[in-house]
Amino acid sequence: xxxxxxxxxxxxxxxxxxxxxxxxxxxxxxxxxxxxxxxxxxxxxxxxxxxxxxxxxxxxxxxxxxxxxxxxxxxxxxxxxxxxxxxxxxxxxxxxxxxxxxxxxxxxxxxxxxxxxxxxxxxxxxxxxxxxxxxxxxxxxxxxxxxxxxxxxxxxxxxxxxxxxxxxxxxxxxxxxxxxxxxxxxxxxxxxxxxxxxxxxxxxxxxxxxxxxxxxxxxxxxxxxxxxxxxxxxxxxxxxxxxxxxxxxxxxxxxxxxxxxxxxxxxxxxx
Numbered sequence: 001x002x003x004x005x006x007x008x009x010x011x012x013x014x015x016x017x018x019x020x021x022x023x024x025x026x027x028x029x030x031x032x033x034x035x036x037x038x039x040x041x042x043x044x045x046x047x048x049x050x051x052x053x054x055x056x057x058x059x060x061x062x063x064x065x066x067x068x069x070x071x072x073x074x075x076x077x078x079x080x081x082x083x084x085x086x087x088x089x090x091x092x093x094x095x096x097x098x099x100x101x102x103x104x105x106x107x108x109x110x111x112x113x114x115x116x117x118x119x120x121x122x123x124x125x126x127x128x129x130x131x132x133x134x135x136x137x138x139x140x141x142x143x144x145x146x147x148x149x150x151x152x153x154x155x156x157x158x159x160x161x162x163x164x165x166x167x168x169x170x171x172x173x174x175x176x177x178x179x180x181x182x183x184x185x186x187x188x189x190x191x192x193x194x195x196x197x198x199x200x201x202x203x204x205x206x207x208x209x210x211x212x213x214x215x216x217x218x219x220x221x222x223x224x225x226x227x228x229x230x231x232x233x234x235x236x237x238x239x240x241x242x243x244x245x246x247x248x249x250x251x252x253x254x255x256x257x258x259x260x261x262x263x264x265x266x267x268x269x270x271x
Contacts, residue, residue: 006072014076017066024050038166040159085158090257092161092179095170098225101180108177112184116153120192123149147196154189157182187217216267224260232256 006014028042028049048054056063067073101108127145135144160182161170169175191214239252 006076010070010073010076013066013068013073017077018080020050020066021046033166038163040162040166044159086257086261088158088162090253091165092157093257095161095165095175096179097171097176098229100173100176104173104177104180107173108180111177112181115155115181115185116188119152120149123152126152143196147193150189150192150196153185153192155182155185157186187221191217213267216263220260220263220267 025043025046028046029039030042032042032045033039050063050066052063055066067077124145127148128141130144130148132141135141138144138147157179160178164170164175164178170179194213235252235256236249239249242248
């Protein structure tokens with residue numbers, strides 16, 4: 001395997017990307033807070049501002065320098081973005097109250113089902129009504145409609161958690177039901193999207209990999225919410241007892257998160 005190290009110019013662009021993104025996201029996030037909106041709205045707006053939609057139209061040369069068409073450059077930024085998503089999900093996990101979610105079982109089940117079924121049905125109607133030009137190289141209109149429906153059924157748990165945290169709703173019943181629904185939504189939605197993608201590319205569903213994914217998710221979630229929760233609680237208690245510095249605790253949390261990330265990626269689900 002040949003490893004390609006970034007050059008001086010690529011490192012300059014990379015550090016500039018991080019600097020610009022952090023400053024603009026922080027400024028827009030603070031602006032949103034001042035008008036009573038979640039900071040994440042401004043942070044998402046930073047992506048629009050610095051992307052082809054705005055910066056690309058106003059100053060295309062600046063955008064070409066800041067976001068060059070270089071696979072290595074893109075990979076560096078994507079790696080940082082995945083780490084950021086991981087940290088957001090860790091924060092969301094710490095704020096999730098499983099005991100409360102279990103007590104709100106009926107509401108959680110209804111919201112979860114509605115958040116999957118309603119967008120799926122709406123997406124099917126939209127996908128069917130869209131002109132043929134939107135299908136691109138996909139000939140089958142039914143598969144395209146299913147793809148739109150599945151795509152709309154998937155939420156962004158990291159963003160939802162950040163919105164709830166910014167609004168101070170994370171620990172309330174509404175926030176916990178929303179998080180639980182988002183988890184179920186993502187699991188079912190990604191499985192559906194995988195099925196539709198297989199239909200679009202090969203015209204048939206590969207039962208073996210799909211079965212591995214479904215069984216793997218069931219085992220991972222079932223084990224994680226029962227035995228895994230007790231094991232993790234025990235490990236974290238021991239770390240707090242033996243290591244008085246916060247670095248030990250943070251390291252163990254990151255290791256656990258990465259283990260689950262590797263496991264979900266191995267079974268064909270999103271990490």
